[in-house]
Amino acid sequence: MGRWLVRVKGNPGDWLMEKASPPIRYRYLTEIEKRPADDFDVTAVRQEVYAYKPAQTIAGARHDDGTWFGSLLGFEAMNLNRKKGPGTVPQYLALVEYGWGKDHP
Helix, strand or coil: CCHHHHHCCCCCHHHHHHHCCHHHHHHHHHHHCCCCCCCHHHHHHHHHHHCCHHHHHHHHCECCCCCECCECCCEEEEECCCCEEECHHHHHHHHHHHCCCCCCC
16 A cells, blocks of 8 residues: 555545546555455446446547557547547556456457
8 A cells, every 4th residue: 555645634435435536436446445356336336437438438439450540659649630649558558547457348
């Protein structure tokens, strides 16, 4: 657990679970509280993570060949008019940060 948690005056868990986005709630449950993947709350939040709009937008931009914008390591800013944007690795890592895993359909 991070040393920064020592400086927190109270338990932020209740506030996070009430106010935070699904990816933050998922990461709180799994990384801070160390709950297993089959925990009821983790399973429920994971379904919200999969429906989270920013993650859905990234997933929807993937091309049929499995890449994003025909690039592997590109870090170009999103420009849909020119069909340019971040490559496969940055997009995939964003989905991982949002809480998507190998079990996502």
